[in-house]
Amino acid sequence: MSLAPSLSEMIARARSDMRMGVPVVLRSGAGAALAVAAEDVSPERLSDLRNLGTPYLAITARRAETLSARAYDGDLARLALPSDVDVDWIEAVANPADDLTHPMKGPFQSARGGDAICARAAIALAKSARLLPAAVMVDVTNALEIAATHGLTVLPVEPALPHMADLAPLQDVIHARVPLVASEKSRVHVFRPDDGGEEHFVVEIGRPDRAKPVLARLHSACFTGDLMGSLKCDCGPQLNAALTQMGEEGAGILLYLNQEGRGIGHANKMRAYSLQDQGFDTVEANHRLGFEDDERDFRIGAAILKEMGFSAVRLLTNNPNKIARMEDQGIKVTERVPLKVGENRYNEAYLATKARKSGHLL
Numbered sequence: 001m002s003l004a005p006s007l008s009e010m011i012a013r014a015r016s017d018m019r020m021g022v023p024v025v026l027r028s029g030a031g032a033a034l035a036v037a038a039e040d041v042s043p044e045r046l047s048d049l050r051n052l053g054t055p056y057l058a059i060t061a062r063r064a065e066t067l068s069a070r071a072y073d074g075d076l077a078r079l080a081l082p083s084d085v086d087v088d089w090i091e092a093v094a095n096p097a098d099d100l101t102h103p104m105k106g107p108f109q110s111a112r113g114g115d116a117i118c119a120r121a122a123i124a125l126a127k128s129a130r131l132l133p134a135a136v137m138v139d140v141t142n143a144l145e146i147a148a149t150h151g152l153t154v155l156p157v158e159p160a161l162p163h164m165a166d167l168a169p170l171q172d173v174i175h176a177r178v179p180l181v182a183s184e185k186s187r188v189h190v191f192r193p194d195d196g197g198e199e200h201f202v203v204e205i206g207r208p209d210r211a212k213p214v215l216a217r218l219h220s221a222c223f224t225g226d227l228m229g230s231l232k233c234d235c236g237p238q239l240n241a242a243l244t245q246m247g248e249e250g251a252g253i254l255l256y257l258n259q260e261g262r263g264i265g266h267a268n269k270m271r272a273y274s275l276q277d278q279g280f281d282t283v284e285a286n287h288r289l290g291f292e293d294d295e296r297d298f299r300i301g302a303a304i305l306k307e308m309g310f311s312a313v314r315l316l317t318n319n320p321n322k323i324a325r326m327e328d329q330g331i332k333v334t335e336r337v338p339l340k341v342g343e344n345r346y347n348e349a350y351l352a353t354k355a356r357k358s359g360h361l362l
């Protein structure tokens, strides 16, 4: 029946419920659970969850490591929620903001055995909603009845989890002429994924020959650097230098990928910045928040390039990982064009960390 939402559409609904703090019902073959994003759970909702059973807190193995909690589920841990704790306790476990001033005291009790697939789906949804990767959950037996009574979204996790890991098809929605300072012969394209995720933009300069390697940049969104002139990173100068070089050569493709903060979202990037003010470096800050070093999906960039008819690029980057990911996806990188601009006294430690820990080329 075409009127019913597809699996992609159900995932998009669940993601937006999660973002608002509305409980989502996650169903697997082994059982079902209600999940609420940890950073959004209100005292009333926590009390309602307690009326349904014994809630627990799902966090990533990265966050568990900082808390010295056991992650028996491999990539995540299900922590018991003591019956006397409130939402401030949940906030303090999920959010590292006060780790140094008010360290969380364990020992934490992690669940062992049983099926963690619903917790895994809850964390994947929280990440895709660009929230802290943590969810308050409660296992339930009468999931469908609860969902019907309270009008909650029900997501079947066995098909949903692999679907979320797949690359969503991207639709080339529109393009129009936008004369730029770097080149008056420029067009901006909008690509929209069919899973309700972020749109991505492409600046096409001139009319690049599809039969030859194109001068290309895969630029990840950075509100602070690209728009505000932040000195904490090198993004703004890199964006401008890339466009300028494409303008000078008369042709190029700049993909503006809306994967802010290396894919963790803007609020989490600001949380990472706040941790950096406490002395952690860019990679440590991501880990303390519960994320991997880099949560971006470069398959999106390769898919857009292919959709636009490009199969080979001269890639403007200092990041060897971007080159490897393009090659994996069948985009030939015939040349790496270095993009060393915008170093200053505020970002030198950040750039050095990227070189030391993430393999960026100097």
Ligand SMILES: Nc1nc2c(ncn2[C@@H]2O[C@H](COP(=O)(O)OP(=O)(O)OP(=O)(O)O)[C@@H](O)[C@H]2O)c(=O)[nH]1
Pocket: 218, 219, 220, 221, 222, 223, 233, 235, 238, 259, 260, 261, 262, 263, 264, 269, 272, 273, 282, 286, 316, 317, 318, 319, 322, 339, 360
């Ligand atoms: N999580 C996090 N993201 C950051 C931080 N500083 C900058 N970013 C983000 O890092 C990304 C940088 O993107 P790019 O410049 O395209 O990528 P890159 O990996 O630096 O590689 P090249 O610039 O191509 O050499 C942007 O999404 C920024 O928002 C930080 O301290 N933490």
Ligand SMILES: [Zn+2]
Pocket: 222, 224, 225, 226, 233, 234, 235, 236
């Ligand atoms: Zn930046």
